[in-house]
Amino acid sequence: MKKLRYTTRALAAGLALTASSTVMAAVSAEKAAQIGLTGTPLTPLGAIRAGNADGSIPAWEGGIATPPAGYKQGDWYIDPYADDKPLFTIDAKNYQQYADRLMPGTIALLKKYPDTFHLNVYPSRRSAALPQWHYENSVWNASRTRFCDPPPGPDREYRCLDTSTYRPGVAFPIPNNGAEVVYNHTMYFFGKSYVWRGYAFNAFADGTFAETVAIERSLLLQYMTPEEKPKDPLFTGNGGAMWCRSSEMVEPPRQAGSMYGGCNYFTSQDFSAYLYVPGQRRVRKAPEIGFYDSPSTGSDGLRTADSTTMFGMTGDEEWYEYSEPQRKEYFIPYNSYKLAAPENGDFKKLVMRGHLNPDPIRYELHRVWAVEMRLKPKYRHLSPHRVVYFDEDSWAGAAGEMYDAGDQLWRVQEAYLMQFYEVPMLSFWGDNHMDIINGRQSSNNTFFNVGAGRGGSPPDFVNPPDSAYFTPAGLRKYGVR
Template sequence: MPLMASAKVSPEEAAKLGIEGTELTPMGAIRAGNADGSIPAWDGGIKTPPVGYTQGGWYIDPYADDKILFTITAQNHEQYKDRLSAGQIAMLKKYPDSYKLNVYPTRRSASYPKEIYENSIWNATNTEFCNPSLGKDREERCVKREVYRPGIFFPIPKTGGEAMWNHTYYWFGKYYTVTHYGFNAFADGTYAEFATRERWIVPAAMNPDEIPKGDVFTRNGGAAWCFSQETLAPPRNAGSIFGGCNYFETTDFDAYLYVPGQRRVRKAPEIGFYDSPSSNSDGLRTADSKYMGAMTGDVEWYTWTAERKEMFVPYNAYKMAQPGISMKDIVRPGHINSDLVRYELHRVWAIEGKIKPGFRHLSPHRVTYIDEDSWAGVASDMYDAQDNLWRVSEGYLLNYYDVPTVHHFADDHSDLINGRHASNAGWPNISGNPGDLINYHVMPDPDVQTPAGLRKYGMR
């Protein structure tokens, strides 16, 4: 059912949450399986890394022996349509000879540190939006740090805004560095490549004594997450780097950009702002489409509603995370190689946004699909101004079991109108160097999130 009223929950309702034996998991997911058994009960997810895994090495596929149960194609999709998104159906119809869903057994692999479970349960009866609100259209855009502990903010969400906040600030580790190899593909399947290095510091995931010092991390009620992206290739763009933070009391991304040709740092309010073009995207992605959609800007432009449903979604993307894969193996006309994608049946939160009167966005209507076990995005549909389905995105999740946490390995954003598609976050295995993989064990230099630090890291 759609979510309605907003409030922190009562102790009686919070009692549904628990690490074992309760109706809901600590993250707010339904613990039980579904009626026909195609979704199993959650039993704690991946508890230890697979035999043979070493920290810093390739992520071994714990489900490598699983076989495809069935394949959804343009020819048979009608029998599965109740568990498909509008975007998936549109992709099946537009690319009937190449786009398909290979469906595997459902593995509810999501798992987190015990502290995150305990904190999320605590948050259920303590975390609430700022009251009074800091302004019009900011009623669900501010949380006081003292009523939150690192975990999920609203494990039993009562509104679409709470659900979207959970997704925007889902727990994906305290910090990391990763090298991404992305592409912007033309309709015929040719493509242009680029590479970036992302450095994340996530104060919302940290205890107070772990948070870096300095104004950039403490103002506006404290930083929630801080994100820096450095362009490594192509050569004409190499050396540009931006960094900035979102805050507990303002979800606007406070960003700064170092431009090598100008040899200076400037404030960059367009980075991360709603439908501004995302960096290195050739206009194929909006800033707020990262990780399948997230809140940005200082005020809320959308009215959000959310409901839980069953859906075939990308999950446990270990097959595409192995070494030896090249960009030629990945890119196909209109979408990535469907044989690389593992789909499973999961419950998701379908969070629908419709633009409020007085605001304008390239996509006035959108739906973001969120995995109930992790709050990470698995898919999204964006509609144009005439409410025609326009862009379809997929997020390829896996459990980084050395933390553990669930996060994206890669993504793909397809334009149904012009036939192009793009991937921004992912494919660190392209280089063949495990050193490019996500590193959750060394915190990036906090200076990279400051104007002075950007001068140090930017190539001159």
């Protein structure tokens, strides 16, 4: 495959990298007046409220804030746009006429798999909606939220949030720089808690794959009221836990019973994690979990810890320098209800050579925040150069590109976004991390419908998990012996 380098098609030419030693203040009251609940140029989350010039992206009108008629809590999701038909299909033969709205990673997939990869493009539906309290707090944050001043140390300017200036919502809805964009995404709204039994795959270049199953549990304490937050010291240190996560491997058998739990904090992004190892029957501190390019759990080394949601801030120091963020219009997976339907939950039909079956995947034109990142000289990472794309209506990660040490395009990432209207929030139903060089691919444990015929169910965002799952004592209690 020809060596692919980052081009001006992804971001405007001449992006200047911001000096990560500069901490930007909150925006002025005048600038913050652009954001509001209604009648303002920007939505409460900082997205452009209006549609685009040619009408291919509509105005945001509130999204799907309540479930459609007939939906019941715990059911598989009803597709609100089931009657939509594709507007056109982009493939290896015609992609050049759409090249200004295709990310470099998408173009690379079209070139590498000309006979099997394509994009079915549907009408753009701005379905993203969040709770009213989140909107109100995000508007309040726009002119107030700041990082800690002074920062806790070198390369930690964006690792500590001044909680006296923040309310639960988007911290920087009008971002000053790329670091604030990435921070917004790292902490994007994912409900207050969840529990799910998720399915994933690790695939070889010929399309054969191994399935993994994990039970994922999370508490997003940054969005909880004081009464809802657990009181264990694990959750109250370092300015308070922002989010806590626990993962329990179910399959394959050789990994079954392995379980970890831990938290990230307002004053530190160094994931404080503990691991229960069944073979040793003990709990140990696990600093490698969630740390930059450590292998992501269950990924067979095909995903890095910091690419779980395309990219997220990890570690206590910032290793990357960020470009000035740019709003771009790209075709991305969106409103993936067809992919999430029980009848499409079969990896044997979904996993193809090098990519997923494109037929059940819906692509739409949306505005995204595009941020380019380059590794600081004193650090080392498997991907010293990467680009990430965040949905402007939700701050969820939509896609990403990772480059290797030779600056060759290496991994192409997609997240299959949709509105979880019962929460409400917009996030991903399955994702894929495709190695464009060796043809392998891997997903997170978020294809829930793969378990539809064997007792599986959609994620539970209503009943919080026991907080003990995140503590060392709790891991000992729940660990399989």
